[in-house]
Amino acid sequence: MILLNPGPVTLSPAVRQALLREDLCHREPEFAALTLRILRALEAVYGAAGYAAVLLTASGTGAVEAMLATFADPARATVVAANGVYGERMADMLRRQGKPHALVAGAWEQPVDVGAVAAALDAHPGAAAVAVVHHETTTGRLNDLAPLAGLCRERGVGLLVDTVSSFGGEAIDFAGWQPLAVAATANKCLHGVPGAAFVLARRERLAATNAWSPALYLDLERYHAAQRDGFSPFTQSVQACYALDAALDALQAEGGWAARRALYARRSAAVAAVLEARGVEPLLPAADSAAMLRAWRLPGGLAYGTLHAACKQAGFTIYAGQGRLAAGVFRIATMGEIPEPDLQRLTALLDGVFA
Numbered sequence: 376m377i378l379l380n381p382g383p384v385t386l387s388p389a390v391r392q393a394l395l396r397e398d399l400c401h402r403e404p405e406f407a408a409l410t411l412r413i414l415r416a417l418e419a420v421y422g423a424a425g426y427a428a429v430l431l432t433a434s435g436t437g438a439v440e441a442m443l444a445t446f447a448d449p450a451r452a453t454v455v456a457a458n459g460v461y462g463e464r465m466a467d468m469l470r471r472q473g474k475p476h477a478l479v480a481g482a483w484e485q486p487v488d489v490g491a492v493a494a495a496l497d498a499h500p501g502a503a504a505v506a507v508v509h510h511e512t513t514t515g516r517l518n519d520l521a522p523l524a525g526l527c528r529e530r531g532v533g534l535l536v537d538t539v540s541s542f543g544g545e546a547i548d549f550a551g552w553q554p555l556a557v558a559a560t561a562n563k564c565l566h567g568v569p570g571a572a573f574v575l576a577r578r579e580r581l582a583a584t585n586a587w588s589p590a591l592y593l594d595l596e597r598y599h600a601a602q603r604d605g606f607s608p609f610t611q612s613v614q615a616c617y618a619l620d621a622a623l624d625a626l627q628a629e630g631g632w633a634a635r636r637a638l639y640a641r642r643s644a645a646v647a648a649v650l651e652a653r654g655v656e657p658l659l660p661a662a663d664s665a666a667m668l669r670a671w672r673l674p675g676g677l678a679y680g681t682l683h684a685a686c687k688q689a690g691f692t693i694y695a696g697q698g699r700l701a702a703g704v705f706r707i708a709t710m711g712e713i714p715e716p717d718l719q720r721l722t723a724l725l726d727g728v729f730a
């Protein structure tokens with residue numbers, strides 16, 4: 376099966392093979408060495424000077440929740456700039472954590488409204504951070520974070536970013552945006568398996584002992600203190616770490632995030648060419664979309680279930696729209712191991728379905 380959903384991805388033979396490495400206790404020095412290798416490789420993906428990685432056993436949501444648990448101030452508001460499911464979910468996390476926050480809920484098809492975020496910061500004097508999603512997978516929009524990061528710098532507030540579906544496959548400008556932290560996962564653009572997730576945060580901030588996290592498991596300060604030597608406070612998913620290690624090696628060998636982004640863009644353009652030739656309309660223009668995913672409007676008269684079944688029959692798993700876009704939208708992601716002949720089979724299949 377070729378997975379065209381936004382994570383998990385179809386594994387490469389090397390990553391699949393890594394799952395079969397030797398059994399290993401997470402308290403042994405061999406695992407500590409593995410952890411340190413992964414942390415350094417994660418920090419090297421963008422050469423993010425001044426940032427340290429923290430590795431945890433969770434899905435991407437767990438990493439985002441740990442980022443907010445650890446870095447959202449319990450006494451000063453966090454402004455959440457949302458234009459999709461994942462942005463709105465961050466506000467829900469803050470609500471559950473009992474932390475003061477303001478949700479700037481923008482229209483899902485629109486860019487983040489930086490003016491509205493500025494107004495929310497005005498309305499919440501003392502606000503300490505802005506939280507935003509980089510690639511909002513709901514619509515495929517790659518949010519332009521430079522203006523928002525500029526606003527944060529101007530106001531002296533931290534920027535917390537969900538980069539779950541962009542880390543490793545899009546530009547993340549650590550030096551320019553100066554985010555306080557970004558959260559991501561092993562099994563999207565990095566091509567690992569589900570179970571390992573991580574946060575990159577400013578080193579000095581990770582070394583603090585604020586203990587802001589309402590959940591012990593999500594306290595990244597505690598992980599960071601232990602992981603200086605490669606050990607972790609809790610059991611890690613050893614096999615997911617093996618896979619992530621192999622996946623990071625592959626990313627580096629293949630030319631890093633920029634080469635991966637170019638690969639996704641080539642694949643997405645091939646899919647877009649057949650869909651557009653058959654009159655299928657994109658939800659957003661290609662220029663606004665992440666390379667790894669596009670959302671498309673279902674033509675009238677074609678049920679998503681019918682399209683999904685036709686693709687699955689041929690060995691491809693596509694993805695539905697989400698929330699209020701569930702009825703009229705389908706999504707195609709182009710991450711993971713997709714051999715060229717399979718991509719050609721996919722485009723021929725879509726051409727036939729929409730003919």
Ligand SMILES: *Cc1c(COP(=O)(O)O)cnc(C)c1O
Binds near residue numbers: 381434436461511538
């Ligand atoms: C996939 C995704 C998540 C959630 O990741 P899980 O691994 O399913 O928990 C969070 N944010 C964004 C933007 C995503 O695309």
